[in-house]
Amino acid sequence: MLIEIPNVFSKQEVNQLREQLDARTWIDGNQTSGVMASTRKRNQQLDKDDPVALQIGELIMARLLAHPLFVSAALPLQFYPPLFNRYQGGETFGYHIDNAIRSTSDGMVRTDLSATLFLSEPDTYQGGELVIQDTYGQQSIKLAAGSLVLYPSTSLHQVTPVTSGERTSAFMWLQSMVRDEGQRRLLFQLDQSIQALTAQAAPEQELFNLTGVYHNLLRCWSEL
Ligand SMILES: O=C(O)CCC(=O)C(=O)O
Ligand SMILES: [Fe+2]
Known part of the structure; x- marks a missing residue:
């Protein structure tokens, strides 16, 4: 099941978040990849310990935990806190399945659900679709800035090359109270x-x- 959560942040809020994120230092995205993913991944990320990224990550988690549709769909138990990525100049992330287990300072998290919060307006870049192989076939997702897609971490997925403009997003994983x-x-x-x-x-x-x-x-x- 793939769920869209619209308007997690307003346009004005997204602009403010983007201003802060754009000013940080972006590094090679392979810092957080598993072995399978690293050969297919070409993008940039903020360091997971970047103080601005951590602060905005907290804000995203708080916003989601107060969102009835998100809570109903995810039944969240534990987040792997949001990370931030950016694709431009043909950057892409080929088909992969996310690592099953991730460790945080609070312990291990089983990744039952994956989510992407879009932070770029879809008409400002070409490509950059998140293509997810769902139970009922392939779905191509490119949401308005401020909206989030939630999907099972068991799904094969890719981000198609961003051929013009740039695509910035927050992505995260979470362990659900209900594993199945x-x-x-x-x-x-x-x-x-x-x-x-x-x-x-x-x-x-x-x-x-x-x-x-x-x-x-x-x-x-x-x-x-
Ligand atoms: O950029 C995205 O929407 C997804 C990123 C992703 O699949 C990952 O980092 O594992
Ligand atoms: Fe992924």
Whole structure:
């Protein structure tokens, strides 16, 4: 399941973030790659310990954890904090699968979900599509600046060459409370339906029962 989370940041906020990020020192993106990825990756990144990157990363995580659609879809347990990348002049990241386990200062994170927060407007660069092999086929993603795509880390994916302009983004991984993609999708569909029924003032008893079913399934399937 691939989910778009629109407007995580407003245009004005994105402009401010970009101004700060653009002024930092960008380095070879292979600093964070696994063996498979490093042969296919040509881009730039900010150092993971860059203080501005760390600060903006915290802001992104806080924003996402307060976003009901993101929380419903991801059921987040632990982030691998956001990193920042940039592609220009034909830079690209060929097909790969992200490393399963990443270590942070707080311990190990299993990457159940991957996400890209787009920070460049799509009409300012050519190429740079994030192409994801989803269960139902291939999807090509190029979102408005400030919007995020969330997808299972089990998916093969690539970023096509950026042939003009430049594409800046934040990318991150997270461990979900629910490891299994199918179970996570069922919980998401149930939660979204409960929210929609609540907005339509559906019968209270049925909503109450469905909410109980949601929590009892989450209790069965979550690992903390
Ligand atoms: O730039 C992106 O959208 C994705 C980056 C990516 O796939 C990675 O760093 O593993
Ligand atoms: Fe990746």
